[in-house]
Amino acid sequence: MAEQTSTFLYHEPCENCGSSDAKAVYDNGTAFCFSCDHNFPNVETTKKQIQKTLPSTLKSGKYLSVPSRNLSVETCQKFGYTTMSGEQGWIANYRNTDGLIVAQKLRTPDKSFTVKGDGKNLTFFGQHLWNKGNKLVITEGEIDAMSVSQIQNHKWAVVSLPQGAAGAKRSIKNNWDYLQNFQEIILMFDMDKAGQTAAKEVAELLPLGKAKIARLPLKDANECLCNGKTKEVIDAIWQAREYRPDGIVSATDLRSEITKVDEVSSITYPYEMINSVTRGLRRGELVTITSGSGMGKTTFCSELALHLHKSGERLGMIMLEESNKKTLRNLIGIHTNTNLTVNQDALSKEQVEEAFDELFMEENQIYLYDHFGSTDIDTICNRIMYLNRVLDVNWVILDHISIMISGLVTNDERKLIDMAMTKLRTLVQETGIGLILVSHLRRPEGNKGHEDGVAPKLNALRGSHAIAQLSDICIGLGVDPENPNSNVRQLSILKNRFTGQTGFAGNIVYNADTGRLLDQQAIF
Numbered sequence: 001m002a003e004q005t006s007t008f009l010y011h012e013p014c015e016n017c018g019s020s021d022a023k024a025v026y027d028n029g030t031a032f033c034f035s036c037d038h039n040f041p042n043v044e045t046t047k048k049q050i051q052k053t054l055p056s057t058l059k060s061g062k063y064l065s066v067p068s069r070n071l072s073v074e075t076c077q078k079f080g081y082t083t084m085s086g087e088q089g090w091i092a093n094y095r096n097t098d099g100l101i102v103a104q105k106l107r108t109p110d111k112s113f114t115v116k117g118d119g120k121n122l123t124f125f126g127q128h129l130w131n132k133g134n135k136l137v138i139t140e141g142e143i144d145a146m147s148v149s150q151i152q153n154h155k156w157a158v159v160s161l162p163q164g165a166a167g168a169k170r171s172i173k174n175n176w177d178y179l180q181n182f183q184e185i186i187l188m189f190d191m192d193k194a195g196q197t198a199a200k201e202v203a204e205l206l207p208l209g210k211a212k213i214a215r216l217p218l219k220d221a222n223e224c225l226c227n228g229k230t231k232e233v234i235d236a237i238w239q240a241r242e243y244r245p246d247g248i249v250s251a252t253d254l255r256s257e258i259t260k261v262d263e264v265s266s267i268t269y270p271y272e273m274i275n276s277v278t279r280g281l282r283r284g285e286l287v288t289i290t291s292g293s294g295m296g297k298t299t300f301c302s303e304l305a306l307h308l309h310k311s312g313e314r315l316g317m318i319m320l321e322e323s324n325k326k327t328l329r330n331l332i333g334i335h336t337n338t339n340l341t342v343n344q345d346a347l348s349k350e351q352v353e354e355a356f357d358e359l360f361m362e363e364n365q366i367y368l369y370d371h372f373g374s375t376d377i378d379t380i381c382n383r384i385m386y387l388n389r390v391l392d393v394n395w396v397i398l399d400h401i402s403i404m405i406s407g408l409v410t411n412d413e414r415k416l417i418d419m420a421m422t423k424l425r426t427l428v429q430e431t432g433i434g435l436i437l438v439s440h441l442r443r444p445e446g447n448k449g450h451e452d453g454v455a456p457k458l459n460a461l462r463g464s465h466a467i468a469q470l471s472d473i474c475i476g477l478g479v480d481p482e483n484p485n486s487n488v489r490q491l492s493i494l495k496n497r498f499t500g501q502t503g504f505a506g507n508i509v510y511n512a513d514t515g516r517l518l519d520q521q522a523i524f
Contacts, residue, residue, distance in 0.1 A: 273506030292450025453481025
């Protein structure tokens with residue numbers, strides 16, 4: 001039985017083959033490259049040594065091969081899988097995102113498990129070994145992950161669920177951002193009913209087209225390794241089928257549905273006449289809010305956001321034109337009928353904190369996007385997917401689409417908006433969220449603009465016809481052409497895919513003292 005008493009410290013580039021991170025350095029001054037199989041007998045570990053000593057609450061162990069599982073000592077070293085010192089059993093070391101060992105799963109020969117250390121929100125077992133790639137294989141347990149990695153000579157990324165099939169969905173949510181670094185996710189769960197059920201649940205959670213489910217000839221990957229079916233494991237990776245939810249039904253299957261009358265949505269706008277014309281807000285629809293510059297689109301969205309929030313709906317706000325602090329202060333201002341933007345001292349520190357606590361208790365959150373990192377289309381779509389799949393958000397407000405494409409180096413705004421709208425429309429269909437999108441209008445020809453009373457029109461949406469074509473509802477904010485400087489905003493439904501009814505949808509009035517946009521009927 002091979003034995004190695006050294007402790008893995010960190011990965012670094014290999015000067016022998018050029019691999020970026022396949023060289024594993026150990027605390028006894030040796031290193032081994034899992035890419036070119038080269039041994040380095042004398043290595044200076046002057047680089048910061050990650051987790052050289054374990055926390056006192058965790059166990060130490062020896063690196064041994066596991067003959068009963070056909071696992072080599074090199075494989076155990078790579079993954080940090082040790083045999084308990086002075087007792088029977090094995091230790092699977094779990095690391096945090098910094099590579100530090102924070103928890104251990106202890107396995108005894110009778111297959112009982114205990115967890116030591118911080119077992120909350122564990123990363124995948126082996127996650128520290130791979131940062132990104134084309135394929136990522138996920139197995140149910142540590143033994144299977146090491147088996148798959150050993151079979152293909154540790155070339156492709158393989159990790160395992162920290163809590164098995166029962167905790168698969170939670171593990172995927174906890175490590176969502178890590179999974180987005182891979183083009184394909186291969187789910188190689190156990191071939192029993194529990195494993196395959198978990199695989200389908202995880203596949204439905206991941207972005208459409210990203211997940212594939214592998215089929216093995218035996219119960220799991222390690223059983224294949226022990227029975228010489230290593231080629232079949234490789235084949236299972238490359239032949240894994242892309243998971244797509246069932247989507248084809250016969251007309252007969254829908255017989256009981258056709259007699260049901262579509263009810264008016266219980267989710268409403270904060271404005272009476274819009275509800276009368278549109279029959280409310282519905283998930284699975286894309287609603288576009290548009291107007292000329294400075295006519296209240298963001299305030300309209302803030303009123304809508306607080307209305308949804310107070311109705312108990314889970315909401316995400318991606319407000320690309322303002323800071324998250326400003327967004328929250330606007331919501332607090334609406335809640336307290338105070339224009340905190342104009343008069344920042346209208347409320348005391350204690351009053352602001354009290355209003356904040358009233359609105360945002362732990363069980364009733366609004367989620368915001370810290371957008372000063374990236375506003376590109378794919379990143380925003382990924383964040384919306386995260387809001388829905390991980391945080392269970394059903395409504396997202398995105399203000400506004402032009403900023404999503406402003407950083408891209410091209411002069412073809414129309415094409416970029418087409419692409420962005422197609423991705424957003426697909427995202428709405430895939431997730432079932434309700435998306436409220438803000439868009440600008442093109443400046444009309446002539447001397448007058450929309451702020452002078454030119455009514456918003458569907459064909460005036462800026463940049464592309466895709467905004468009008470792919471939206472379910474389009475709502476325009478305009479001013480009274482007879483009195484364009486008043487605080488009255490005229491609402492019009494420019495498109496209504498649900499009922500087909502368009503046209504005037506009431507007046508709302510802006511109050512500069514309170515910062516509110518309220519129904520004119522409610523005021524007078």
